[in-house]
Amino acid sequence: MEHIDGKILPVSLEMLGEARRLFDDFNARYSSNEKIVAVILGNNIKDFSKELIEYGADAVVCADHPELKDLRNTIHTKVISQIALDKEIASRIEPDYAKEFKKPRYIFFAADSIGRHLSSTVLVELESGLASDINKLVIHDMTVTHQIKTEGKPTLFKKTLEMYRPDFSGFLWTTILCLNNTTPSIKREYYPQGCSIIPGVFEPIKPDPKRSGEIIFYEPKIEENDLKVKVLSHKIVKSEVDFEIRKAVVSFGRGIKDAPDENIKLVVELAKQLDAEIGISLPISKKLLPASQAISSTYMIPARVIGTSGSKISPMLYVAIGISGAMQHIAGMQDSEFVVAINPDENSPIKNECDIFINGRMEDVIPLLVEELKKQQQVVQAG
Numbered sequence: 001m002e003h004i005d006g007k008i009l010p011v012s013l014e015m016l017g018e019a020r021r022l023f024d025d026f027n028a029r030y031s032s033n034e035k036i037v038a039v040i041l042g043n044n045i046k047d048f049s050k051e052l053i054e055y056g057a058d059a060v061v062c063a064d065h066p067e068l069k070d071l072r073n074t075i076h077t078k079v080i081s082q083i084a085l086d087k088e089i090a091s092r093i094e095p096d097y098a099k100e101f102k103k104p105r106y107i108f109f110a111a112d113s114i115g116r117h118l119s120s121t122v123l124v125e126l127e128s129g130l131a132s133d134i135n136k137l138v139i140h141d142m143t144v145t146h147q148i149k150t151e152g153k154p155t156l157f158k159k160t161l162e163m164y165r166p167d168f169s170g171f172l173w174t175t176i177l178c179l180n181n182t183t184p185s186i187k188r189e190y191y192p193q194g195c196s197i198i199p200g201v202f203e204p205i206k207p208d209p210k211r212s213g214e215i216i217f218y219e220p221k222i223e224e225n226d227l228k229v230k231v232l233s234h235k236i237v238k239s240e241v242d243f244e245i246r247k248a249v250v251s252f253g254r255g256i257k258d259a260p261d262e263n264i265k266l267v268v269e270l271a272k273q274l275d276a277e278i279g280i281s282l283p284i285s286k287k288l289l290p291a292s293q294a295i296s297s298t299y300m301i302p303a304r305v306i307g308t309s310g311s312k313i314s315p316m317l318y319v320a321i322g323i324s325g326a327m328q329h330i331a332g333m334q335d336s337e338f339v340v341a342i343n344p345d346e347n348s349p350i351k352n353e354c355d356i357f358i359n360g361r362m363e364d365v366i367p368l369l370v371e372e373l374k375k376q377q378q379v380v381q382a383g
């Protein structure tokens with residue numbers, strides 16, 4: 001569970017909500033003695049424990065230690081792995097299950113910069129696999145035939161976590177499985193089945209102050225050798241772009257391709273008329289387009305990306321220009337109050353996300369909008 005400035009991050013509560021939904025079903029179908037355990041590390045964080053129970057955890061393991069105040073990947077990896085393998089903790093949470101407990105069955109991290117890093121190092125430490133950037137999870141029994149894992153024989157894998165992730169286009173899906181090897185000569189279990197979860201895709205559950213659960217304060221085993229990296233100061237670098245102070249955001253995507261420089265100038269003019277901040281889709285920040293130096297360094301920068309790899313915004317007005325509506329982008333703007341899309345492709349998924357879809361090329365549509373906005377402003381000023 002990640003936290004900052006005395007608050008649990010929304011993505012952590014979303015993960016907990018999805019874990020609760022999955023486990024209400026799991027507990028009813030398979031066994032009631034496997035539990036959801038929220039793990040939280042930091043300094044002076046004991047007060048979070050009750051909140052995590054209210055948001056769906058059956059138990060909380062809280063490692064509260066001065067050396068865990070700042071995130072250091074090596075120490076956090078070590079402490080999370082210690083907790084994951086601790087039989088004593090398992091027996092306090094569920095004595096019956098502790099007898100057969102070796103490792104957690106599943107483990108979730110946030111797919112943000114901290115979670116992406118930690119998930120990979122923890123899963124290496126626990127010697128299992130990791131699926132990153134997941135946005136759908138299903139648990140069920142499945143029969144799999146695999147050349148290496150099952151020697152080509154159909155084999156039943158129980159309680160398997162199907163982890164879905166969008167591919168790089170954002171429109172196709174890949175299902176990732178972390179399966180044990182059942183071949184007699186190699187036989188090996190792969191637990192936990194681990195993944196990182198994209199922020200904004202799952203809903204937290206409604207917190208219930210009446211929920212109760214086991215809270216365990218864990219004393220981490222940190223040695224002198226672990227403390228080689230020291231955090232001397234901690235400074236939060238403010239983003240160069242502040243989406244919060246504007247009521248409108250105008251974003252552009254790869255649809256600028258026909259004439260990047262001219263098209264960005266059109267977008268800038270529209271943003272000016274709407275007093276809007278300018279956002280972009282992720283590929284634009286990768287500078288694949290030949291635009292002039294001044295335009296690239298002002299607009300084609302990571303700080304302007306909207307979506308799971310950038311900012312999550314909720315303006316009164318969001319205008320998506322030349323953006324197809326990949327789910328990673330939608331996750332960043334779906335809380336906007338009113339959405340307008342400009343796109344010549346009627347089948348673009350952005351059409352399902354907007355209040356007004358303008359079917360046309362930006363080169364044709366933006367000048368008309370700008371002209372009309374100017375006229376309206378004159379009317380307002382005259383009135």
Ligand SMILES: Cc1cc2nc3c(=O)[nH]c(=O)nc-3n(C[C@H](O)[C@H](O)[C@H](O)COP(=O)(O)OP(=O)(O)OC[C@H]3O[C@@H](n4cnc5c(N)ncnc54)[C@H](O)[C@@H]3O)c2cc1C
Pocket residue numbers: 133166167168169170171252253254255256257258280281282283284305306307308309310321322323324325326327328329332342343344345348360361362363
């Ligand atoms: C792990 C991961 C994380 C990601 N994170 C993000 C993220 O945070 N944010 C993000 O945006 N993407 C993200 N992506 C990428 C995402 O999957 C899409 O590839 C991306 O959003 C597509 O960008 P686009 O809509 O600009 O381009 P495209 O999908 O190429 O769409 C371009 C659109 O422009 C339209 N168009 C063409 N000509 C014109 C014209 N003349 N006028 C107007 N419209 C026109 C087309 O019809 C099309 O709909 C991520 C991908 C991965 C794998």
